Amino acid sequence: MNVLxxxxxxxxxLRRQLRAQRIDEARLYTLPVVLVVAGLAQGGLVDHAHVAVSVALLAGEAVTxxxxxxxxxxTMRLWREPDGSLWRRGGGLTIAAWVVSIAVRAGTTGLAAVLGVHTGSGNLLAFFGVSLLAQYAVTDVRARPLPAPRSGVSVAA
Structure with missing residues (x-):
């Protein structure tokens, strides 16, 4: 069910990141935090039969x-509209970065299986949430110095 x-x-x-999308700066972190909390609440992040290996994999997944x-x-283009609202749009590099993210996650899952480590599906939600949390935090930092355009023309960052 979590995979779905x-x-x-x-x-x-992905759909939202590949088209011009206004960012609600007040709610930027809501989705990632919900995903991390849901993943943690489900438990099963550590295989108690292989504690050291599963904790190492979990730490590696968090850093990754x-x-x-x-x-x-x-990879995102950021700009502010004349009204001060923040916008973003991803492109081909954003898609490539998502493919790398998915491949790394699949590789980590495969490595865990080879090592005999069994974790719950909360692990997937937590990884996805942490990854989005970092993405949104970097977007937030990149957006802070962006001034609203004076001439009504969008400015790329």
Missing amino acids: VVLLVLALV GLLLGAMRAA
Whole structure:
């Protein structure tokens, strides 16, 4: 069930990131936080039969998720409209960054299976949430110095 939820959220996120989209700065972190909390609440992030290996994999996934999220944020075009609203749009590099993110997650899952580590599906939600959290945090930092255009023309960052 979590895989289906993640796939649906991923499809929605990709669709929104590949077209010009206004960013609600007041609610920027809502989705990633909900995903992380849901993943943690489901438990099963650590295989108690292989604690050291599963904790190492979990830590690696967290770091990887943060790095991949930051990488995706760097591919986004950001600008402010004359009314001060923040907008973003991804492109081909954003798609490539998502493909890398998905491939890394699949590779980590495969490595865990080879090592005999079994974790719950909350792991997937938490990884996705951490990755989006990093992406949105980097987007937030990149957007702060963007002034609203004076001439009514959008400015790319």
